[in-house]
Amino acid sequence: MLKPLFLLGLLGLILSFYLSDIYYSFQRILNLNSNKQGPNYLFTSEELATFDGTNGMFLYLSIMGQVYNVTDGLKHYGVGEPYHFFVGKDATRHFITGDFENEYSRDDVDDLDQNQLRSLNNWLKFYKSTYKRVGKLMGRYFDEFGRLTPYAREIKKLIKEAEKSEESNQTDKRKFPPCNIEWDAVKGSRVWCTNKSGGIERTWAGKPRQYYEAGSKSFRCACISEENKGLGTIKEYSGCDSDSDSCFIKT
Template sequence: MFVKYVILMSMAVFGIMLYLHDYHLSSFSQLFTIYPQLHSTLIDLYGTVVFKWFDSGYSRVPRKSKDVLFTKEELQEYSESNKGLYLAILGKVYDVGKGEKFYASGGNYHFFTGRDGSRAFITGDFTDSGLTDDVTGLTVKELINLHEWAQYYHKEYKYKGKVIGRYYDDEGQPTSYYHQVKKLINKAKRTKEEQDKEKLSYPPCNAEWSLESGSRVWCSTRSGGIERDWIGVPRQLYDPGSHTYRCICIRENETDGPNKKGNIKEYPECNPKSTSCWVHS
């Protein structure tokens, strides 16, 4: 576009020059001497106008989404097999037609089609009010599970576009709600990573109870579902601010010294080196 305008301006100046040549030769000679400066001035003027327009106008032009955008009404049309079976989760639409026996009318998951029922993936509330895309108030574990569901659909089904509404605007750009949920999910993921890291250092104990014998806790290389190459010894871990404890397995050489996660105590009347302890109430 810039080159086009420069050519047009040059042609206009050249036209003026021809006019002066035919009718005012002396004036033409004068204009010829100032033509480079005039041409440069016109280019500078054009550049100033264009860049001013770019800064003030073009930067405010909304970015167009390359995704197909669905209104809620349009998405509802994809709840029957004759047109297609789509569902949305966290604002993204997927074609679940290959799972027709589950998502078609009469299938176990038909209620998910034609809408974004993100919350119901976690709550199990499949009523019209429960099949909502509002996920605020979910716990850390629930948000992690919802994120895993979203990843599952992205991996297993064909992505079709976005729903205009809570997560994306009518240009397909993320809304403030989208960013809020994303922050909550990222925070939940970090919390889970910290919990998993803690479990590796302090795996839960195995536990059993019987009416005849009472309660017993013990450690093994797989206690708490955490596989490792050490066994450890049972200890009571009091988290900061908590008045109750949970049983953890800890390496024997780590039982002494400060513990940043809380206070560690031995089980009463249990050998500190034993991998099993009876719990007396």
């Protein structure tokens, strides 16, 4: 037999669930009957489409369901301007593909690679810092109550993973800076190290070596410090003196 306290707890969970839905429904009704757009205002696709500048109204666009007022960027987003394609809709995918001519806009991004996801995140940061957010678009990223959809949560997770991967790559490049490289028609390619090679300033120069990054099918030239020279992912160049700061290598 179930204990009274357990039953009360279960009843409380059920009640909180329904109260939450009632709250969000009430907020939705308030939004629909209010002319005051703000960060939590909920747009339908049809409503957002009216803010394309063709009828003298403001210019709104959406990226990952976040709606921004880009009217201040009229010279970019106005009718006939290069980025007018993005206005009045969510064309998130096109920020990455650069396809502004397609008649049909797309907002799906789950098949983008990590570089593209980082680029998308940079666009998100740009709009957040440059333009005023005036609401959310119901659809792929937000539901009818203004809550993130499972799809949106998954994309946010992928973006976070992509950013962590980039941080790891930058750490790797600071530890194993790229070599300076030049090519000569007669002598071939030369790689060498300085304390600023690869654009990474440091107190040591290092020696040019073949460095195999995790997951990579080929090596890159890296300047290796004395403390890291014995790592298994590092190999000397054939025909190059191990103590030399400069090597001529085969392409």
